[in-house]
Amino acid sequence: MVEAGRAVKMYRPGTFREAVEIRAEYNTIPLAGGTDLMVKYRKPAGVLPFFTRPVEFIGHLNELKYTEKGIEVLRIGAGVNLSEILKNPDIPGSLKEAASQIAAPGIRNMATIGGNICNASPAGDMLPALYCLDASLLLAGKNGLREVLLSDFITGPGKNSLRGDELLKEIYFPLRHYDKIYYRKVGTRMANSLSRLSFTGLVKWNGKIISDIRIALGAVAPVVVRSREIEKEIIGRSSAEVSGITDEILLSYKKLLHPINDQRASAVYREQTALKILKEFLEHRIRL
């Protein structure tokens, strides 16, 4: 028998609507795949994980497990897990690249995209790709639905602007074609290691001219780094022109990096590696 740790109250809603009501009424911790929460609140073997508030299971709700491809927009339910993302032909390559390097199959079978977003970890690997795609979120609360840009939703390391009565329902973004996708994750071990840093770059070409570029860096600042201003400086140029201003671009990004020292990597390592990957991208990876 498992020793009683702290037996919080539990809820298991039958529908998403009920899930939102429960959240509003009891200020619950929603548990989707549980791959972050069960580690965070873990206790020694045989002792209940130590959750601090009532918990509601939401991982079983089929209503959160959909993807819907419109003409211009792709919608992904918050409960879609990372294995499903890898299998789904409608999901853009940049998101798949990121998902494919998260953890290992057993974790990806449980871990949801919604959980990765709400966890708001600076090392959350779905985030840079989603920032590049200009993702928005649909949040459901007791007074209905609210939409927010992902980049506004995440406010700091482990912090988001989810209100006490809200659940994440859906992630959506405009569908665009990119000619080049460059994804790099730097970790300690191929599988099951959190990122020391991660990088997503997307490029669209119009002949010899870059017509769109998106760059996002994870785990090098409290939140994902993406700068539309710097991207605008690159758009409209040829690859030769970009080579000419690479140093300036690197310098601009350097100002935005505020990496931390932790057990996974030093701040100096993070900054230098981020800039090297960025350089590699700008010099060698953007071309068709």
Add this chain to the structure above:
Amino acid sequence: MKEYNPKEIRFIVNGKRVTVKAHPLTRLLDVLREDLKLTGVKEGCGEGECGACSVLLNGRLVNSCIIPVGSVDGMEVETIEGYRKSKKYSVIEDSFAEESAVQCGFCTPGFVMAAEALLSKNPAPTEAEIREGISGNLCRCTGYDPIVKGIKRASEKGKGLW
């Protein structure tokens, strides 16, 4: 709203219906080992990193150390104890033996479940696919190559089974 305070949590383990009395946040691993005495499911790290606790949940590989039992209400769990009654298991068992893929054996049930999850999706995996399939499992003894070869051998010997 009604609390989820089940006197009993019901699900299926190795083809049999079970009911357990446990707080819904109890780790599936603890329920399997302590309540159901399925001790082939091992605890290594207890935080999702080593795969020793691997089981199949509705046919998909998962880490039972980070799954609360309330999450599997109504679902189907298969552990090594159930799987070992299958023909596929005996192919994996023989292949692991022939390739010396087992030393202390602590990691083996987890690797076998990962191998089954892989082969059921991809009956003829390449070496790279095998390595990806077992990437969530750690082994302190073998150095992995014998396990990779064991799975490769199983996929060949068991042609048509998966």
